[in-house]
Amino acid sequence: MALDQSFVGRTYPPTAPYEVGREKIREFAEAVGETNPAYTDPEAAKAFGHPDVIAPPTFVFSITFRAAGQVVQDPQLGLDYSRVVHGDQKFAYTRPVRAGDRLTVTSTIEGIKSLAGNDILDIRGEVHDEAGEHVVTAWTKLVARAAEEA
């Protein structure tokens, strides 16, 4: 069943702060095979002009996707999450995420479309630091594939 268009524009309350740790960044960098010292060595990060180690560009997705859970699990919206696949992902950075950041995410439903029985949901996550400064915006497109006819 097509999702309710009236949810377009709905913004969910900001998440509790996520504190970014150096060792979590190291774990993520090692998991993707990264060897850039800016991720693990504070001195190397400083040589690039950063105050501490920075996270790989896609690291923030774990935080924004958890925040998007507010949307995809909203019982009023009624998305069938078992049929959801990740369609598109985009980030726009004001600055890189770095160790010591306490990040909150505010999720907004930007679009709902129904195409050939598939529900397509666009969610924007605005990520801010503890000082309220913008860090990165994440756009996530989720596609709930049409259920087979019974």
Place this chain on the structure above:
Amino acid sequence: MTANIAYDDVEVGTELPARTFPVTRATLVRYAGASGDFNPIHWNEKFAKEVGLPDVIAHGMFTMAEAIRVVTDWTGDPGAVVEYGVRFTKPVVVPNDDQGALIEVSGKVAAKLDDNTVRVDLTAMSGGQKVLGMSRAVVRLA
């Protein structure tokens, strides 16, 4: 934010050094733990096949994380990335053997933009198929 590549040294069409990234089941388990995405389609063959996939597939976000390395290894400073977006067009199928799969990534400068930034268009292939579409990054050069 200091990139090792100068804006003035780059032309439209400049090719970035291509890279090949291996991915095995062990890689996926490790990525699941680091990212917190424990969807069983990324580690449980039985589950993956039940939902209509050919086999276990890599996390799209893993592929996205590998592809941008062509850009960050080129510029030096990963913090120089201003924008990055992809479309997940085909899954990267990861068989349960010693080889796993390979993700082959190439990139070239598609446009020179304002403020010392360039747009890099990336191509990511696995098993002879394009696995990312519209894969683009904007990066600030020196």
